[in-house]
Amino acid sequence: MAIKSIDGCIGCGECVKSCPTDVIRLDPKTKKAVITYPEDCQICHLCRMNCPVDAITIDPTKSIPVVVSWG
């Protein structure tokens, strides 16, 4: 599912702001980052790179089948 897990979030919100496709949101109750719209993850790594505590794991596969030009 592209962005795979968030483990050890400190709730700073850097990943939410740095995600170009609005995949991550802060849970209003726990104030921790939640993978909310994984189908829109473009695997661009900006959340992982912006996370100050290396909490984010990226996976190579997408949750939606990929359309390519030839196969």
Added chain:
Amino acid sequence: MSENEKKGLSRRQFLGLATGVVGAAALTGLGMKIRWNTKEREIDLDTFTSEETGTDVLVIGGGMAGLFASVKAHDAGAKVHLVSKGRLGSSGQTPFAKGIFVYDEKTASVTLDEFTDLVSKSAINTNNPVYTRQMAIHSKERVNELRDWGFFESPLYHKAFSKPINERNIPVSERIMITHLIKENGRIAGAAGFSIDEAKIHIFKAKSVILCTGAGGFKPNGFPICDLTHDGSIMAYKIGAKITGKEWNDGHSGSQDNPAACYDGWHGMFDRTPSVNGVEVHHDLGMDANYSAYILGNPVSSGPGSQMVEGGPYVPDGFTREMEEMGPPAIDGDQKGPKGPPPGDEDGRGAPPQNNDEGGAPPGMASAASGGASAGMAIHKSEGIVPINEKGESNIPGLYAAGDALGSHMAGGIYTQVGSSLAGSAVQGAIAAEAAAEYVKTVSLQSIPSSSVSAIKEEILAPLKRESGYTPAWVTQTLQGIMIPNFVLYIKKENLMKAALAYIEELRDHHMPMLRASNLHELRLAHETGNMIISAEMKLRASLMRTESRCSHYRLDYPDVDYDNWQAWINIYKGSDGQMKLEKQAFDAWPAQ
């Protein structure tokens, strides 16, 4: 209240009917709407508020062009407001471009004239030499400013971009999607959009707008441009601006092993700090690999491009490469594409920055190549708003564009100077800003009639208000299935493009008006999907019109360069009847007004 509740049928009853033995035909017989999209609306429409902001210059987009547009318009005396769909320096293509071109006359191997001629030769005259030269002339000044702001010290650009913006107290509004440009009395009056975080419509009144909205694609899987859907071009088109360059393609390929090839961050390139490079003119990102794949199929052991095939795209003398070294071309500035996977854990976690200068295979070369990594995008700066002069000004007074939102044809219909994309965005942002700052001295802020504001709000919220309709995700995937195949988007011929156009017109006429959103995230997707549909129509119509092959536009039925009839760009505009119109603009002329 939902459509069903209005008809006196509770949700419980509805679900009982829908999941029971009563079929769709029977439901229609009851006079009830069938709800294809059963996801409940997650937001209360009555809670929407609206905010109005006034400024001299509104900059839309927070990438390299938007940064310089904001800073330079401010420095030229204008009151500036920057609004971005994402975060400053962390959205669009800017965060992933790691190379920036600098032309230094003291050390360059060629003169400015020679450089411009070299680009024109590679681009088979599709470049606008005024913009090619301008980029080179100003590149050094812009790069020096970037260096002062700390740009070259981190792989992440937000901090360096924030420095000059904060020093000038330029207001920045992030995570707001602008959907409308507003024109009153024949000139620009502002823009409107919505927040993706709260139920709020934003109306920006502005004397001038600079579109720094980047280009876009069809949310392709192998390229980090899924937030770019030609928003700027399409909203400008809707108010009468001309759009160019839609027939060109960007030929980046991905990897068959993992078509969502951004995973390895292009072998760690995303984690690297940016660097500068000098003159290096190529003929890159064309259709060579697409053509090989079309003719030969997809070899199992190695990707297309590994075997020489007869025919295919014409490459000017001096720009041909050996097939072994060709493969998928490199991303901007990555001419030395580092070898192998990034260091760090298997799962990609915490991969440290890498500065591998040894060279090696470009992205996608580790295994067989897959096509369409950047599907829907054209060569940097070849598509976008048609400039009427060297300042990024559009045919609508007060509306400017810079960077990939401007169809400056700076590089041409093929990628020529390595690293010029980032440099060009910086240069064009600054130039458009100075022109806009001059312009705003001559005009006053216009009031926007409340009827216009109401109509815009209705259009923005329409997908949220629909009780039934199609999900943006499904419509987008349908569009991808129509457009991305190699035999539609890249290796073109008339009958297939006409077939694809019939499908796209169906999406435009029947599905676009029924895009449905259940929350603000989907509202953004709905508007993005609408923009991609219009962009797909533009790409097909321009590609049908261009009855020749040149640079990154390749037609099987017209395989040769046609110097007699096609020394021209194609401009697209909305006719007075609302229909999409196309016109030729000679390579050596500015557009007819």
